[in-house]
Each structure stands twice: as structure tokens, then as C-alpha cells.
Amino acid sequence: MGSTSKGVPIMPALVPQLEYLRTYSPVPIRIEGRQLKVGRGVSSGILEVLKTILRVSSVEISLDFATQIEHIRRGHHNAPYADRFTACIPCCLDHIKWDVVYNYQTPDLPPDVVFGADDQDFQPLLFVGDDNAAAQAAALGAWTILRDWTAKDYSRLLRFLLELRSLYLRHQRKRVEFVEDPRVRFEIGTISAMEGLEMRIFTGADRSEEVQFAIPLDIDLTQISRRLGTSSAKLWSGISLQVAFSLQRGQTFTGEKAPQLRLHAPPAMRDVFDVEDVKLPTWADRIYCDKKTTIAPYIGYPRMESIDLLLVGFMHVIGLGLCTDKKPVKMLRCLMEYVPNVQDILKAQVREAITSVGMRRSFLEALGPVFGRPLELETNLFRRVSIMVTSGLFCFLIHFSLPTQFPKQQPTLTFQSSQVKVIDESISYLWS
């Protein structure tokens, strides 16, 4: 790094701050832009260091980390240096974009940060007076960083963005807490203390609004990390459940409508366990009580869990018809009892995925006596092996590919001839 993709030199004081951010950020902050191009005057030494840190390549670009450098730009076409960029900050399993603007004429001063158009009311430094201790600390932290700013401390940019992110999450939580929808308020009331929980109000392109929750699930990924041969940093976010309640205009109650549910996991996990293959339990209403119960006995009903008591109370408040004439009643689902259900399912499937690695290994090792020594066997996750065999003068390859859900899903065999002419992926035959 030293220049942008168009060969414009980057403000010198900014370069080490960006390098520090990309190397040490505990959350995946991405600098938006295209792939690095070498500009004039960029030393090969700097380039190699950056490539080493960021693993820039045409293939191994991870979406988890800011491995794409660029779109660092200048304020106007006559400016000698590029001194501003767009930072993509993770929030609620998505990214929000902030413009970070330095001034090349005063490189020792801290940057301005421009928030998105939908965040006009986000005033981070006013959280100094917030009643939440963590928010207060973050606001004070941000103030202090700005007050004591020095370009020689390369860590300040990263710390500043992390404090702002913390304040932004607090800001979004307060917005969600002010939503009048009783269903949303009930859910917040039951899960707000969950560690790592993030929430926000998201406005779609069609101006529709929804309340989104990002719930980190308690799944131990140590075994998967070990199989991937990677540090836990690559799986930093673990598996999360994203829940979205749409807020209809003119209506203040999402009521019985099921939320949208989706699992998120680091892409690095896919070779071992893909959350896209997980079937989430349906958000279906439960039939709970029998004919003989009425409202009053619910309170002292011996088999009723505390969460169901809350649900009963909630349903009573919103008038969703509790049993008054000895008929069974439908109980609403809620996150507090749905999330543990999802966790149990995922834990079992993660265990199966780990077991599958061993079974795949046994299967591939068993091929040796039949097909001979393989050309290449992937020994990290035992997903693939390729073998060369002949039939008289004819020589061909067999590629075995095992899915992550082996042995529930069967292997795939690909036969490849050595005599087939390949040009531009179209096939023709040398001797046909």
C-alpha cells in the first residue's frame, strides 16, 4: 500500500493506521474497494508485507476480514494524496458504511466520521450522559481518543472505530426498545440480558422496517477449528441466529406472525459444517393446555415452565384468547424457548459433522488396496481424493468427492480421460 488503485499516493500518516486496523481488529472491519494494484512508487517490500498480512490473492479473499484494500480516495482531483475511505462496520450480522475523512493538509488531526443517511440521529459523543455504564465508558473513551489524538499512535484509528461501533449498537438498542409493538417489547424483555445480543431497526429499500436480532448461539466450535487447522480468530463470530420481525406501518402489533429466521456462520466453516444444510424448527404455535384448565389454574399449574407463565401473561395482555371455556389454547412461540431448541439441534449436527470427518477418512483410506496409491488426498477434512488408473494403454483419473454429510449423502465419482482435448472448457476429442 502506498497508493490507490489509480496510482494516487495515500496520505503517508494514514498508511500505518490502516495496516494496524487490518492486522489487529477483533471484529471484521472491511475497507471497501477493489483489489490492490501496485501504483508507482510503492516499494516491493511494503507490498510483500501487506500481502503477507492480508493474504491478498485472487482466490483466498475472505469476507471475514478486510483483505481487499482500496477505494481509498482523495477529496478532489487536484489533491496530491488520497486521505479518505469507506469503512464497513459489522452490525447485527450485516455491515454499515461509514466514511472516514482525514485532511492531508493536517495529517496530525483526527478524522471526521460520516455516518449513513439513515443514522441522522446518531450522536455518539452525547452518550457521555447515558444511564448505561458501558455506553458512558465508550463515549468517554471516544472523547479521550479524539482529545489525545496523535498520528504516531497507529492504534488510535482502530480503537476509535471500535468505540463508535459500541455506541452505535447502544443507539440501535435504544431505538428498538422504543418500538411500541408489544410482541417486540415482550421478546426484548425476555432476551435482553443475553450476552453478545445485537439488535437494530433495519429500513429496507422499499422503506419497510423490521426489527432484527442477532443472537449468538452457544455452540463449541473448538473441534471444527482444529479440523480446519485455523485459529479461533477465523471463527470469531461463531454461529448466530438472525431473527427479523417486520413492522407494518399503521399496525403496532406483529402478533402471531412468525419472524424470519436465518442462521449465520463464518464461511470458513463450510468445508466441515454448512449451516445452510440445517433445517430450523418451524415457528409453529404450540397446543398447550387441555380442556379442563382455565385462566386461574394456569398460575399455579404445576407443569408450567416459567417462560410459559410469561407467555400466558403476555397473551392475556394482548387479548389472544386464553382458555375460558375449557377448550385447548394455542401458545405463541417466543425466542427464549426457541433459541435453546435451535442450539440443541446445532450441537447434535456439529457432533455429526465432526464424526463424519473420521468416517470420510476411513472411507478414503479403504480405497488404497483397490485403486493403488492416490495422486492427491486432502488430509485436512478428507473430502477429496484423486487416483490414476489405466486400462491397457488408456490412462484416466478418478476423482472422489465426499460431502460434509457423508455417509448420509453419497460420494461423487468423476472420471476424467487423459485423452480428451480441453480448450476453453469446451470438450473435443483428439481421436474421435
Added chain:
Amino acid sequence: MQRSGHDAVRYEWKAGTYVPENIIFCVDVDREADVEMKSGGGKLQGAALHRMDAVKQALLLFVHSKLTMNPHHQFAFMTLDRGASWYQREYTNNLDIINATIRNFSSQGSYPQFDLSSLLQVGVSEARVAQTQGRSLRVVLVYCRSSVVPEFQEQLMEQQNFTLDALYMHDKPGPNNCPQKVYDALVDVLEHVSHHEGYIFESSSGSARTLFRHICLLLAHPQQRVGQDDFANAVKDFALLKPPTEPRPQEETSNSGDLPYSVSLDLVLTKRSLSWTKFTKADNWSSTLDEAVLCACSGFFHTGSVESMNICCLPVSILYVSTGIELGIKLRNLQHSGDSS
């Protein structure tokens, strides 16, 4: 190594040691790359095949195969004239770029000298970079000169941090050339320099089929190699294996003392031919993996000549039994699935 019931070697592998490769192909662009090759089996239509044409096809075969094994392998290219020069410097697994690069190779002139030192130095520096990326480096030399013995600096003749392979195509020995000296020099370099077992294949026959066989052997991942002769001899020839003519009785197929595991493989061929009768019996459910797959392979390639084999053998993925019959496979030493349907 364990001995299986087939009295053959069962290979065991150390988990977590596999890394993707950066592979640099170094292609000789001397005029001797324009020497005509033999036509090989069957009818060859169109223009004569030159060494460079065959090398291009071999490289494409290699790249396509290697990327099927692992899409994260990457390739770069150099040319060999008096020394080694970069042709495609950036490693890539983009097939469009690779296809275009390979297509553009052509001979450039006659070069009475070849200094291998520059290539070895490139290998050393590229290997360092590859290691920082968690990858391994391999250099594959494709050399065509029958009279030019590669030169190199003695101080480079020590084991380096990359693997060196070589393909040597040459004329038959005669009074005006010295292919044996060239070959000996290449062997010498490989043995001294290559980190893992380096493979070298030579051919004077001018057969493209031989070249393609050699390039397939070069697909072997350096980390998992054994001695070259051992590996080449370990390639199985299905033509020598007899497919079973009758299904075995149930009790004979059970692995006494072992825990069988039932996995069903659907094998379908995308094209015609084949005598499927040997696969239609439901009793084949009790066949072992080797018999079932050998049935498919041997039936597959017993249709007749090379030409029809080529037509049948398409490089597309997933082959399923056209009759829809499932072949139940029992494998040894795996846990029982409890489901044999």
C-alpha cells in the same frame, strides 16, 4: 501400513498436513519445441501435432485435473530460453487466464545455452513467499533440447525449499546430440535440489499419449509422494482385473470380525454402450466396493477401441447407473449404518 484382505497395501495418512500448491510451469521455447510428434492411437485428423501443441494440451489437462482435485491450487508460467523468464507472473486459478496464457506459448528461437541458475533462484524466493501463505511451491520444467546441457552454479546444488519436476522430450540419441547428458544433468539437479521427491519423465518416442500419461503422474502432490518407480508401478491396470461373473453368497461377503458399513453408490454413465447385465442383479448389493466399482470401470472400458472409450469417458462430474440400480457397498472397519436399503 496395514494389510487388507486383498493382500494389498492400505495407506494411512497424517491428518492436517495437506496444503495447496503454487505451481510454476517453465516451458522451453527453443525451436526444438516445433518437432513433430507421433499421431498416437486412432485416426488423427487435421494438422500434425508438434511438441509445443502436445505440451499445451498436457498443461491444460494438468491444470484442469489439478483444479478438480483442489480449486485452491494456483499456477504461474515462465519460459526457458537462455535462462528463465516470467511469462505469467501472478499466480492464478482462473481458467480463462490460464487457458489464454497456455495458448499463447510458441517457440522463439534457437538457444545454444541454458542456464538453470536463474530458475533455481526464482524457486527459492517464490518458495519463501508460498510458505508464508501456507502453501507449497513446485517448479515443473518442460525441456525439449537434445543437445543443450543445462548449466547451473554449484552453490545452488543443495536441497532447497521447493519441489522440482521435469518433463524431457528429445530426439533419439545420435552423433549430433547428447540427450543422455541432458537427462543426467536434469536428474542430478532434481536429486540435489528438490525438497520432496522430484519426478522426471523423458520420452524420445514422440508419442503424445506417453506425454499425457507422464503429465498425469506429475499430478501427484509432492507432500504425499513415494519414489518415482514405486509410484508408477502402483498405478492399477483395470484391464488385468476380471470383473466378478456371479454374485457371491451373502455369508461370503460378510467381513468376519469386521463391522461392515453400507454405503450405496449410484453409478450412471452419461452415454451409451456397456453390458449392464452384470450390474442388474439385486444381489450385487452384497458386493464390496472394489468389485462394484471395478464392474463399472471394466464394463465401461470393455466396449471396444480407444475411440469409443474416449467418447464414453467424458470429463463431467457424477456418473449414475443408467438402469437406476443401486450398488450396495460394504466397506471394512467402518461403523454399521443400520440401513441397507
